[in-house]
Amino acid sequence: MLFLFIIVPLVLAGLLPLLGKVSKRLLPDLLASAAMLFLLVLAVFSARPLIADGGIIQQAFWFGAPLNIRLLLDGFSLFMLFTISLVSFAVTIYSINYMEHYGAKANYYALLLAMIAGMNGLVLSGDLFTLYVFLEVAAIASYALVAFGRGHDELEASFKYLMLSAVASAFVLLSIAVIFGVTGGVSFGAVAQGLKTLNIKYVVGFCSGLFLAGFGLKAALVPFHSWLPDAHPSAPAPISAMLSGVLIKVSGVYAMTRIFLGVFGLTPALTTVLTVMGIVSIFVGALAALGQNDIKRMLAYSSISQIGYVVLAFGIGTPLGILAGLFHLFNHALFKSLLFLNAGAVEQSTGTRSLDKMGGLAKVMPLTAVTSAIGSLAIAGVPPLNGFWSKLLIIIALVQAKMHVLAALAVLGSVITLWYYLVLQHQAFFGKLNEAWQGVKEAPFWMSAATVLLALLCIVTGLAFPFVIQSWLQPAADVLGKGVGVALNFIGF
Amino acid sequence: MHLFLLIGLLAFSILAILSRDLLKSAISLAVASIFLALVFFRMNAVYAGVFELSVVAGLITVLFITAITLTRGDGDVAESRGHRIVFPLFFLALAVVDLLVMKKLLGQIPAIQGSESGTFSQVLWNQRTFDLVGQVGAISAGVLAVLALFRRDDRHGNAASDGGDTGGRHE
C-alpha cells in the first residue's frame, strides 16, 4: 500500500505526456489534482493507523506479487509524507490557473509528479543508497522545473542549481561509499549496526562532514545556500513553493536528520556544528532578505533563514528540540508555500516581482493580501499563528539545553524576520495603490483556493497546536528521539 | 598493474580537464572511462565495468559530442593559460594531502568479512529492487526534463518570463 506513494505519481508522470497529446489542459489538471488528493487522503487516513505501535517495514506488492521492495514507515516518514502531500496538493490546484500561461501543462505536471515520487521514495526508503537515488530523482525533476520557463534567468538558475547539486550528490555518494566500505552495508540498520561495533569516530566524523555538506547544500544551509536565491525565485511560483516548502526539507533536512539522528547518532561535535550552522543561516538569510527588492528572492533568502531554525532545533538533539524542529519544518512548509504562491499571484497579476513597483495591492487583491499577511506574521513567529509555537519550542529547547546565547540570537533573528516581512507587506500590499495597478484583479479561483487553504492551515495549526503536536509531531519526534535504536530495530528485514 | 590503470584513469581525466579543445576533452573523458572499466574488470566487477564502458564511455560521450556540436561555433570559450602552472601545483598539494590523510583515516578500519551471497542479478533484482524503481524514476525524470527543455513553444504570451521583465532586481 505504501508503494502507492511512489508508484502512483511515477506512473502518472510517465502517462501524462502521452495524455497531454489528447487533452492539453483538462485531463492533466484533473489527474494531477486527483492524484495529489489521493495521496493526501492516503497519508492522513490509511498510512497513519499503520504506525500505531511505532515504525513498520512494509513490503511492496505488484499486482498481488510480492516485490523485494521494503518501505520503511515510521512517525517521521509519515509526517514528511503528510507534509509533502499537503503542500503538493495546494500547489497542484494552484497550478491549474497559474500554469496556464506557461503552456505544456502535461509536461509540467509530469515533472512535478516525478519530483513528488522522488520525495516520497526518499522518505520511505530505509537505505542510504536508495535515499540517494530518490534524492536524485527529485533533484533532476526540480532542475527541469526550475528551468521550465526557459527564460535566461530560469536557465541560469537551473544550471547553477544543477552544478552545485551534482557536487552535493557526489559528496553524499562519496560518504555512502566510505560508509559502505566501512560497514559493508547501506541499509540504515546495517550501517547503524556496523558503526556501533566499530570504533572509528574520525571516519564517521569525516562522513558526517560530507553528508552535512551534501545535504546542507540540498537544504541550502549557509555556506551551501548560494543556489537557492537564484533557483527558487526563477521557478514558476508553484514550483518555488514546492522547492522552498518541501524539497529542501525532504532532500536536505529530512535526509540529514534521518542519518545523523537515526543512523549515526548525534555527537556533541555534530550538535555544535549543526547549531552554529543553523544560527549562521538564520542571520545570513534574514539579513540578505532585508535588502531584496525582488519579492520571490526575498522569500528565498527567508527560506534559508527558516531552514536555519529547523536545523538549529534538530541540532539541539533533545526531544523537545526535535519536536520543535519538526514543527517548524511543517510550519515552514505551510507558510513559505503560501507566501510563494501569493508572490506568484502578484506576479501574475502585475507582471512584476519588483517590490518597488508594487504598492497598495491589498485594495485590488484583498484575499492575496490577507493571506500574505497571515503568512508573514506566521513566519515571523507572531502568535497565535503556527510559526510562533514552533519558534517558541525551539527557544525553550535551546534554553533548556543551556544554549542561552543561541536562544537570544534565535530570538533576534525572528525580529529581523519580522522586519523584512513588514517591508514586504508595506511595499507590496499596504500603502497607497500604485496607479498602474488600478485595473489589477484578484487571483483566479483555484489560486485563491490554494492560498486560502494554506492560510487557514496556518491559523488552525496555530490554534490547535496541541492536536497537531500530539497526533503528527509526537510520533515523529519519538522516532528521532530514540536515536539509533530505531534503525537497529529494522536490522535484517 | 592496478596502479598503472589508476594512473591512466587519472592522467586522462587530467587531460580531459586541461585540454583546450572540448572535443578532445570529451574523448579523453571516454578514454578515462575505459581505464575505469579496466579497473573494474581487475576487481572482478564485470557488470560495473561493462556498464561503465557502454554507458559512460559510450552514451555520455555521445551526449557530450552532440552537445558540443550543437553549441560549437558560438561556444568557444578560452580557458586561462594559467592552468599550466596552477594545476600542477594544485595537484601536487592534493596528492600530498591525500597521501598523508588517506592512510591515517582509513587505515584504522578493521577489515570485515562481507556477507556476499548470490549472483549479481539476484542481488540486483532481489536486494536492490527499490534502487531499480529509483532508476526508472531518474530516467523518466531525465527524459521528462529533456522533453520539457526542448518542448515546442506553445505558451501563450511568450514574453512573460523571458528577459528583463521578470523583476526589477538590482544589477
Place this chain on the structure above:
Amino acid sequence: MNPQNLLIPVLLPLLLALFSFLLPRGIKRLREIVSVLGAALFVYVAVSFFGGKETMLTLPWLGHGIDFELRLYQFSQFILLAVSGFTFLIVLYSTVRMAGNPRLREYYGYLFLTAAMSAGAVLANNFVPLVFFWEGLLITLYALITIGGKGSHRTAVKAFLIGGFCDFCMILGIAILWSQTGTLRLSDISVVPQGLTAVSFYLMMIGAVAKAGSMPFHTWIPDAAVDAPVAVMAFIPAALEKLLGIYMLSRICLDIFRLEVNSTPALVLMTLGALTIVLAVFMALIQKDLKKLLSFHAVSQVGYMMLGIGTAIPIGIAGGIFHMINHAMYKSGLFLAAGSVEQQAGTTELKKLGGLARSMPLTALGFIVCAAAISGIWPLNGFVSKEMVFHGSYETGYTIFTIAAWLGAILTFASFLKAGHSVFFGPRGLETAAVKESRSPIYIPILVLAALCVLFGVYNALPLRLFIQPILAGHAAPGEHLDFTAHALAVFNPIALISMGCLLIAFALHVFGFRRGGNKAYLASEPIHRLPVLRTLYDLAEARVFDLYEQGIKGLQAFSRFLFRFVDRPIDAFFEKFVVQIGRAATGALKAVHNGLYANYLAWAIGGLVIIVWAIGALTR
C-alpha cells in the same frame, strides 16, 4: 453638634455653585438673589458654628489611612467665619460690579466653588482632603482670572503653574511627613522639624506661603491685578488666599511642627517674610496703577504675617494671625474701592485720576480708612497687628527683621499717600469729569470693611480675645501671658514710637516727592524710583528678570529642549537610523558577495566542507 453638619459649609456653596452653573445664562436676577441669599445663609452657618465645641467628622475614603476627615475647632471656626463673611461681601459687591459680564454664570459658580473649597480646606483634618480642596482652588482661581477677558488667560496660566508647582511641593512635604509620622491626620501630628521633617516643613511652608502670595511666588498677583476682575482680586489674592495660606502656615508652625524660637526653619521663614515685606513694598511704591499697587501690597503684607508667625513667640504669632484677618479686611476694602473707582472712572491709572473724593465721598472714605489701616495708623487694626509683629520680631533678638518691617511700614504709608492723593485729591483728571458715587451694593461692602477696620482697631479686644487667644491657648507654654489687648494700642513704648516715626518719614518722603514731581501726586515716588542702583533694579524688575516664573519657564524650556535633543532624539535616531543603517550595511555586504559566479558559490561550498570536516574532527574526542 452632629458631625455630619460639618459637611454643610462645603456642600452649601457647592450647591449654590451648581445652581449657578445649571441656571440658564439669561436669568440674571434670580441668580443674583439666590447668590446673595445663599451667601447670607453661608454666613449664618459659619456664625452658628462659631464658638461651638470641637467636632470631628470621619468618613472612610480611600483606605490606607486616607480618610475624609473634617475638624471644627477654634481656629477653623474663625477662618470659616472670615471666609463666609468675605464671600457674602463679594457676592453683594458683584451683583453690581459684575452685572454686565457675559460670563456671569460661571463667575458665580466659581465664586461659590472657591468658597466651598476654601471651607473644605479650612475644615480638613486629613492631609488628603486638605490637598484635595487646597489644590482644587487652583482651578477656580484659574477660571476666575480668565473671566477677566482678553489677555487674562496668560495670567491665569501663570497663577495656575505657580500654584501648581507650590502645591506639588506641599504634596511632597506631606508625603515625607506621612512616611515619617505614619499618619495623615493633622491633629495627630506634632513633630519638631529636623532632618527629613525639616525638609517636609520647608516644602509645606512653600505651599502655604505661596498660597498666601509671598515672594517669590507672588508674581502672578500683580499681573492678575491688571487682567482679572477686581472683585476676584479682592476675593482671592486679597482675602481668601491670605486666610488660607496664613491659616495653613500657622497650623504648620503651631500644630504640625513645633517651631522653636530662632531655630533654622523659623529663621528661614522670618527671612522670607522680611524679604517679602521689603521687596514687594519697593515694587508697590513705584506702581502707576492703583490695582497693581494694591496687589504688590497684598504681597508685601504677607511678609508681616510670615514674620510674625516665624518668630514662634506668642505675641508675634498672634500678630501674624491678627494681621492676616486685618489684611483681608482692608485689602479687600481697598480692592473693592479700586473697583468702584474703576467702574465709575473707567480707569485705575493714577495719572488719569484725581480729586474723586468729592464725587465719590463714600468710596473715598472707605479707601482712606482702609489705607490708613494698612499703613498702621493708630488706632486702626493695622496698627495693632503690626505692632504685635514688631514686638514679636524684636523679641527674637534679630533686630534686622524688625528694621525690615519698619522699612516696609515707611514705604507702605508712602505709597498709600501717593495712591490716595492721586486718586481722591488734587485736581480732577481730565477724562474723569463726570463721576458719580457708586451704587449701594458697591460701597456698602467697602464701608463695612472700613468699619470693621476701625472696630478691630479700637475695640481690638474683640478679635484678640475672641479669635486669636483660643488659637494660641493650646500651644503656648502654661502660664504664658496671652492677653495682648493691654498694650495693643499702647503708643508710648519704643517700638510704637519708632513706628510712628516711620510714618512721619513716609509723609516727609511723600511731600518731598510730590514737590519734586511738579505737584503731581502720582510722581511722588519718583525720587526713590530714580535712585542710582534702585533704578536699574526696577528696570530689571519691570522686565520681569526677577520673576521666578518667567525664569523658571525659560529654565523648563531649556531643560526640556536639552532632554529632547540630547536624549530623546538620539534614542529615536538609534532605532530609526542606526539600526536601519546596520541592516542596510549587512544586507549590502551580503548582496555584494552573492555575485552570481558559479565558481564563487562552489568555493563557499568546498570551504564550508573543509571547515565542517575540520570542526567535526577538532570537536570529536
Place this chain on the structure above:
Amino acid sequence: MNNLWILNMGFVALLVGIGLYCLLTMKNTVKLLIGIEIIAKGVTLALVASGYARENLMVAQSLAITVIVVDVAVIATALALIININRHTKSLDVRKLTKLKG
C-alpha cells in the same frame, strides 16, 4: 585488501579533487560538466572499490550501475540546459551567467 582499498580511495580523492578544481576554475560550461563526470567516476570507483574490499562486490556493482544511470540522467538534463542557455547567450561561458545575483 585494505591496502588496495586505501590506494583506490586515494585515487578517488584525487579524481574528486581535480574534478572540483575543474569546477572551480574552468569557464566553459561543457568543461564544467566534464568536471562533474570526473567526480562521478571517482565516486563510482569508490563504490566498487569499497565493495571489492569488503567482499560485497555484487551489491557494489548494482550500486555503481545505478549511479551511472542516474548520472546519465543528470548529464542529459545538464546538457539540455547548456544547449538552451547557449541559445540565449550564444556562449558557453559560465561567467556570463551572472544575471542573478545580490
Place this chain on the structure above:
Amino acid sequence: MTNNIQTIILLTIFVPIVGSLTIPLAGLISKRARSFWSVLIALATTASSMLLLPFALKGGELAFRKTLALGLDFIVVADALSVFMAVASSFIGALIVVYSLGYIAHEENQSEYYFIVLLFIGAMMGLVFSANLIFMYLFWEIAAIACWRLIGFYRVRDHVLKADKAFLLTFFGAVAMLLGFILIYAQTGTFDLTAMRGTAIPGIAVLLILLGMFSKSATVPLHTWLPDAGVAPTTVTALLHAAVLVKIGVYAYARIFSYTFQLPEGWQQAIPILVVFSSLLAAAAAAVENDLKRILAYSTVSQIGYIFLGFAVMNPLGVSGSLLFILMHGLAKAGLFLCAGIIIHATHERDIRKLGGLIKTMPWTAVAFIFCSFSVIGIPPFGGFFSKFMVIVATVQSGRIWVAAAALFAAVLTMYYLFKVFSAVFMGEAAPASGHREGTRSMVFVVVTLAVLSLLAGLFVAYPTKLANIAAGEIVRWIQ
C-alpha cells in the same frame, strides 16, 4: 457560582475575539448592520466584564485551566487585579467603538477597522485573564498585530512605515520578554503564574521581560514608536494606543513582577529610577513638541512612568495608586485625544502654532479639553489627582524621595505643556487655520462625557479605589 464565573470570563475573552471574526460577515449584509453589530459586541464585552465586579469586590479569586500540550496550558485567573483591568479597558474600548461610529464613517476598510478593534479588545481581555506566561505573550502579540494594522490604517506610506516601526519595536521587546519567560521556565519548569508566586527570578530574565513591558508601554528607551504612531493614524487609533494598548505592559508588570515574582534587589532599586526618568524625559519631549498628537502621545509616555512607579515601589498604596492611575489616565487621555480628534477633524491642522482661538467656536471641546488636562496633571477634584498623589506618596514612603521629587517635577512639566497646548489651541488670536465649527454632536457628547467622567471619577473615587485596594492587597500579600 464558580462555573458561572468561569463562563463569564470565557465569554469576556471570546465574545470579542469570535465576534471580531464575524465582522466581515456582517459587513456583507450592510454597513449599518456591521457598525451596530460591532458596538453590540463591544458593549457585550464590557457588560460581561462588569458582571465580574461583584465577584471581585468580594475579594474572590478564581483560577482554572485547560490542559494543552507540553505544559502550555490555558490558565485563566480572575481576581480583583484582572477584573479591574478588564473593566477599565473594555469600557474605554467600547467607548472608542461608539465614537468610531461617527469618526470612521467616511473611511475605507471599515470592516477591517472594526474587526481589528474588536480583536484588540479581545486580546486585551485574554491577556488580562491569562495566568500562563505564554498565553499572556500570545495575546500580547495579537494586540500588536491589531496595533500594526490600525496605525497603518490610512495606507499612507509614511504611516505604514511608522506602523512597521511600532510593530518591530514592540515585537523586539516582546520576543525579548518571551526569552525572559523561557529563562524562568527553565528555572521553574512551568509557565503557570499561579504556581510561581514568590519565586525569585534571575536579573537577566527581569531585564528581558522589562524590555517587553517597556516597549509595549512605550517607556524610555523603547518609547519612540508611540509618538510616531500617534501621528500617523486616525485619532481613534492613537487613542486606542494611548488609553488601552500601553496599559498592557503596565498590567503585565503588575501581574508578573508585582503579583508573582520576587525581583532581585538591584532591580527593585533600579526600576523606579528608570521609569521616573522615562516620565521626565517624555514630559520634556512633550514640552518641546508642537504637534498636537505627538504631545499627547509623549504625555502618555510620561504618565505611564507614574503607573510603573506605583507598581515598582511595591507597597499597597502605590499599587492601588497605579491601578487607579490606569483608570483615570484612560479616561482623561481618551478625552484629550478625542478633543484633538475634533480639532483635527475640523481644522486639518495638527501644529499647535498654527491653531488658536478655538474656544470661541468650540467651547464644549475646550472645556472638555481643560477638564481632561486637569485630570492628567493631577488637580483635584479630578480623578487624576488621587492616583498621582497616591503614587507619589507611596514612592516617598518607600524611601525614594528624590524619585518622588523627580516625578513631581515631571508633573510640573505636564502642567506646563498641557497649558501650553490649551493656550495655543484654544486661546489667543484665531489663527488662519481656525474658525471652524464645533464637532458633530456625537463627538462632542463623547468628549464631554469623558471629561465629566474624569470629574466624577475624582468625586466618587472611593468606589474604584475599593476594588483597587483589594487588588493591591492581593498583589502585595506575599511580601508581608
